[in-house]
Amino acid sequence: MHPGVLHRRFLNDLSSSLFSFVLPLLPTNEELTVKEEVRGLIEKLIKTIEPSARLLSFGSSCNSFGLRNSDMDLVVLIDDPSAGIEPSHFVAMMGDLLERETNFDVKPLPKARIPILKLTLAPSPALPFGIACDIGIENRLAIENTRLLLTYATIDPARVRTLVLFLKVWAKRRRINSPYRGTLSSYGFTLMVLYFLVHVKQPPVLPNLQRIAPITPLSEEQVMLEGRNVYFFDDVETLRQEWSSINYEPVGELLIDFFRFFSHDFQFNNSVLSLRAGQLTKESKGWVNDIDVGGLNEMARDRNRLCIEDPFEVTYNVARTVTKDGLYTIRGEFMRATRILTQRPDRAVLALAELCR
């Protein structure tokens, strides 16, 4: 058979294998129901401290990139400004309350950069993996970036969700998804995929939602949040009617291209990935890592090895946790993945299994 035909067949095979790979890893309805009940219960308790407080989910429980048994990300929003709540104090109060009133194991971290409360619940028959949940305070930007990710997923769920979910599983299995150990958060990997689909692929698979003008002019307040421009085009219905990609590559092909691009083409040393603005230079952002930090610790020097601009908090490098070694490992994994997917064009299922070993 002609090599081109064989290759086409492999790509189609790879795409359907990706769908089958991801499907059983999605959360069950039962899990989602239990988690929603837990959220409701904690919210009720928190309202006894501050009646205007609401507890919202963000992150993978509501950006459509959730995997089975993933952690819950929750945030307390206090709607009454006259309540005068100080976040670290509120975290401590919530900690005491939940310790008293629930079976959760409670660990307040009031002094963290963003004060949070860590809750864990031991496994039970209804929840064989227990529950782990972080509760933050007043992190309204997180709600907005969750909505941005969800809107991107909604435009082309079959390809976008499959790619991101697979990448997350792959990164976890290959142990490069540990921000506390020098590698990258799921949020960082998700931004890399979206950047690739918006700015690298030609024709693009996704539009740049932060650059589509609003249909009706918005007021200043509608766009600004905590001093950040959080505007993006979120009218999914209009998008569906008026925007469609002319890129029809199967998801398997996009995956290979993704690995190839980050193995060979992206200039990690001097470039910044910006979902908002495309490729930027580290210099233009002042994110250079070779500055002489003198007596400062290793962490400071390592902060800008990999640079991923947050879509709204544009001075924030989402990948600041990635160390020199971490980046070396991540790039090594991109190369390994490219090799496996391009040099073993036999059975796609086997290639995926090997990839995630």
Ligand code: CTP
């Ligand atoms: N977040 C952030 N900055 C980071 C990491 C995370 O603002 N450096 C916020 C984002 O709002 C993100 C949320 O925290 O959506 C959750 O991040 P993360 O846990 O990395 O992603 P999940 O999609 O929840 O993935 P997982 O299923 O692995 O928990």
Ligand code: MG
């Ligand atoms: Mg999470």
